[in-house]
Amino acid sequence: MREHRGVPPILTVVAILVLGLTLSATAPAAVAAPTGKPGDVVRSTEITDRPEARMASAARVFDVTYLSADPRGRLVEVKGSVSLPKKAPGPGGWRILAWNHSTMGLGDSCTITDSLGKDKRGSRDKWLGQWLRDDYVIAATEYQGIGGPGVHAYLDGPVAGKNTLDMVRAARTVVKKYVGTDTSNAFVSFGGSQGGHASMWSNSLAKSYAPELKNAATIAHSVPTGLSDYFAAIRPGFPNVVVPDYVTYFSYVLAGLKVSRPDIDVDSYLTPLGRTVIKNAQRLCYAESGPATKGLTVGQLVSRPLADGPLLPALRQYTRLPTSGYGAPILLQQGYLDVVAFTPLTGQFVSRLRSNGVNVTYRTYPTQLHGLSTAQTLEAVKWANTRTTWPR
Structure with a gap:
């Protein structure tokens, strides 16, 4: 916030008039706000041939720009990606995973959705790629402000939740455009840390914000609460x-x-x-x-x-998480030794969810810090596959 002190009022008026004349003569016209509706795809580009973009289990990958909300409620361009499974879709279409990444930073250079294959040890494909191997399309948002206009509002849950739901909408459009088939209208939201926070909010908002979609389940781990x-x-x-x-x-x-x-x-x-x-x-x-x-x-x-x-x-x-109103079953995973998202606070949050009738499964891991091991992530995939009925 800038402060202007000690400037005589008459000089201020003159400066404003001069500046206004200068801008009218030399400045470009203001950029118009994007037109469309939430989830509309502004542009999409196939990036399968970029080694850093494609996980081993992905058949094709698309860089996507779509419309979603910013903290003021305005529609802005948001960046994300869509990764497709190698297996052909069944009669009901592929299922969708809305994957929300953890803290990567706030700047435009902090994107990850277009570099999911940039992993020397291949560990990302072992846990995230399993969703592809189980016939899910991966719809991954960067959240508003990362790689797009504006500054990212870190942990603004309603914005991240809408960005997630609009990414699912965009993914369905991309699949239809490039593959020619429909996807299921059901999706699983999944993420850890910041991504877990966003996934919980997408569950909370799904019914009212995107009624044409069905949030079948939510998996969140290492979630910041309190x-x-x-x-x-x-x-x-x-x-x-x-x-x-x-x-x-x-x-x-x-x-x-x-x-x-x-x-x-x-x-x-x-x-x-x-x-x-x-x-x-x-x-x-x-x-x-x-x-x-x-x-x-x-x-x-x-x-x-x-x-x-x-x-x-x-x-x-600003940082709150709802304690009621979730429409889909939830799996919360927590490392007992997590010193970023503390176990006692997560436990209190789970107790409030259960007292409000929320369908939540809570699993803790005695030796785990912030984040999950590959085995624990695969446990979450199995939970989603076996606990969820898919209206396809």
Whole structure:
């Protein structure tokens, strides 16, 4: 936020008039907002011949730009990809997996959906490729702002949920265009960490936002819950926390809050160093953010307690997860030793879901940290295949 102080009013008026005349003479016309409806495909390109784009189990891969929501509710272009199985579709068409990636960063260079084959050890194909081998189309969104217009609002659940559902819509259009067959209208949403948060929101919104689709099941692991509880304790001098990349996550959350809630003066809570870190978070990818913030603590970034004033209530609303209203069965997977998404908070969240009648299966893994092993991910695929009835 810029401040303008000490400028005489008459000079301000003159400057505005001169600037207006200059812009009218030299500036290009404003770019029109995209027209269409949520999920419309703006453009699609086959990228199967790019080695970094195709997992071993994918027959064809398409780079897709489609329309979906931003934090203001406007339709904007969002990036994603569609990967097709090698087996031909059956009479009812392929099933769809809406895969939501974990934290990759907020900048335009932090995309992953067009580089799913860029994995030297082939581990991604072992766990994500299994969905392809089980006859699912993989519809993968980048979320609004990553590789597209605007800044990504990290953990803005309603936006990520809509981006996910619109990616499913776009995938069905792409399959029809390039293969000539229909897909099932049912899909499974799946993701971990940030992606788990997005998958839960897509489940919550599916019935009202995309009634033509059927969210058959949701799988989420390492889901951030109770983030506002973390932030409530942060104040100047807050001690170092032994959590991997804690400053990176902190900066992403506040950078996202600035995008989603511009009415909250986030900068007023930050030191000059903090403002620089948050600004950099809008462009740095996850792999870059760790080294860039090495040695810093969140206590160095804040100038007053985050619990003061309007920031914490806004953050609580911004990062929330619904505790009721889910239309599809849920599998929540949690590493017991996870120090990013804490097991006690996840357990409390599950208890609230169950008390509200939500169909949730909860599995914890005693030796697992943040994320899942390949075996645990394959367990989730099996759960989706055996627990789900497909209206195809």
